[in-house]
Amino acid sequence: MSTNYLDRGAGRRLAYDVTGDGPLVVAVHGMGDLRSVYRFTVPALVDAGYRVATFDLRGHGDSSDGFDAYDDVAAAADALALIDHLGGGPAALVGNSLGAGAAVYAAAERPDTVAALALLGPVVRDPKLSAAARLSISLLLRKPWGPGAWAGYYKRYYPGNPPADLAAHQARIKESLRRGDHLASFRATAGTSHAPAEQRLPRVTAPALVVMGDKDPDWPDAVAEARWVAEAVRGELVLVPGAGHYPMAERPDLVNPALVTFLGKAFAGA
Numbered sequence: 001m002s003t004n005y006l007d008r009g010a011g012r013r014l015a016y017d018v019t020g021d022g023p024l025v026v027a028v029h030g031m032g033d034l035r036s037v038y039r040f041t042v043p044a045l046v047d048a049g050y051r052v053a054t055f056d057l058r059g060h061g062d063s064s065d066g067f068d069a070y071d072d073v074a075a076a077a078d079a080l081a082l083i084d085h086l087g088g089g090p091a092a093l094v095g096n097s098l099g100a101g102a103a104v105y106a107a108a109e110r111p112d113t114v115a116a117l118a119l120l121g122p123v124v125r126d127p128k129l130s131a132a133a134r135l136s137i138s139l140l141l142r143k144p145w146g147p148g149a150w151a152g153y154y155k156r157y158y159p160g161n162p163p164a165d166l167a168a169h170q171a172r173i174k175e176s177l178r179r180g181d182h183l184a185s186f187r188a189t190a191g192t193s194h195a196p197a198e199q200r201l202p203r204v205t206a207p208a209l210v211v212m213g214d215k216d217p218d219w220p221d222a223v224a225e226a227r228w229v230a231e232a233v234r235g236e237l238v239l240v241p242g243a244g245h246y247p248m249a250e251r252p253d254l255v256n257p258a259l260v261t262f263l264g265k266a267f268a269g270a
Contacts, residue, residue, distance in 0.1 A: 003062055006055070006078075006085055014078055015062030016055035020046035023115075023267050024086055027054045028079050030097025030123070030245075031189040032150055034061045034172055037096065040163070041248050044256035050092075050263065055082055057099075059185020061176050070185060071192035075102035080110055090115035090270050092263055097123045097218075097245060098189070101197035104233070108200035116266030117208040118259055121245045122229050125198040127218055141187045147177035150186070159215045160242030161250045201232040207269065208235030209262040211255055213243025236262060 005013040017035070025045055027038045035054035045052045055078065056063040058070050067074065079102055083091045093114055095103030100122030107114040140149050151174035158166060177183050210233065212226030219225040223239060230237035238258045240247040248255045 005062075006082055008064075008067075008078065008081070010066075012058075012064040012066055014055050014058070014064070014082070016053055016082060018051060018053040018086065020049075020051045022049040022051050023263075024083065024089070024091035025050045025052045025094060025263065026079055026082055026086075026091055027052065027094040028075060028096070028099030028102050029054070029057060029060075030099050030121075031057070032060075032154065032173065032177075032186050033057075033097070034169075034176060036061075036169065036172065037246060037249060038094075039169075039249075040252035041094070041256065041259070044252065044260060045263070048260045048263070051086075053082060053086060055079075057189065059182050059189065065181040065185050067185075070189040072098060072101035072105050072194055072197045075099065076105035076109065079103070080106050080113060083113055089113035090267075092116040092118065092266060094118040094120065094259070095122065096120045096248065098194070100124055101194045104197045104204060105200055107206045108203035111205050114206050115270040116263060117204065117206050117233065117235070118211065118262060119208065119229060119233070119235075120211045120248050120255070121213060121216055121218070122210060123194055123218060124201065124229055124232070126194050137190060138187070141183060141190065143183060146183045146186075147174045150174075150177060156217060157245035158250055159217065159244045160213070163249050166249075204233045207262070207266040208233040209238065209259065210235050211238045211240060211247050211258065213240045213245065213247040213250065215242055216245050218245055
């Protein structure tokens with residue numbers, strides 16, 4: 001796939017790719033990651049008859065630095081802009097981690113545009129972190145060790161069944177963080193609040209699917225968090241045994257069929 005670019009003004013742009021034909025699905029990755037985290041998801045959705053777009057968040061991968069915001073709200077605006085650029089909705093949003101918060105925000109703000117939400121390893125409210133944990137994260141993302149430290153730390157989010165190409169994906173993340181001001185952009189992203197997404201959970205009307213690994217290290221009780229999110233969006237829940245924060249990459253054999261089935265029902269009812 002060739003890389004395309006979406007102009008976001010003032011010389012800043014977002015990198016995206018799109019493949020397939022059919023109803024549009026836009027996938028949003030989380031902070032410190034790349035659109036290629038969906039490398040096992042996209043082929044399954046294309047084979048199921050969808051047109052799938054993935055994009056790099058601001059200051060990540062092939063996208064530009066220099067934006068004035070890097071939060072859920074900004075990512076939601078970018079996802080909606082990409083939907084509009086690709087012909088408009090209704091479209092489905094797939095979001096992982098911060099990308100799930102962005103998907104929630106977008107669905108609440110533009111219900112006519114978002115036909116369905118699939119929230120994978122969602123972060124739609126602020127985790128309760130100690131001051132020591134926040135300091136550790138801040139120190140982790142400093143030069144010169146930041147890119148390598150994060151790429152190494154990233155592996156802990158795959159506790160059960162890491163994909164065979166995880167080392168190659170980590171290397172791509174490390175290389176990305178060494179470009180331009182990407183490390184500073186990542187720090188800005190990591191320092192944002194998910195409160196805007198949490199506040200809009202009651203306004204979500206689109207059908208929703210929540211997929212959570214039961215070993216997701218972002219939460220002291222991942223199963224309880226998954227149930228809370230599913231109840232908040234009145235959605236279906238799929239728990240992935242042994243998986244961490246990236247269930248779609250750890251267990252695509254379980255996540256892809258659930259996602260295809262959900263999208264089929266959601267688009268049929270749209």
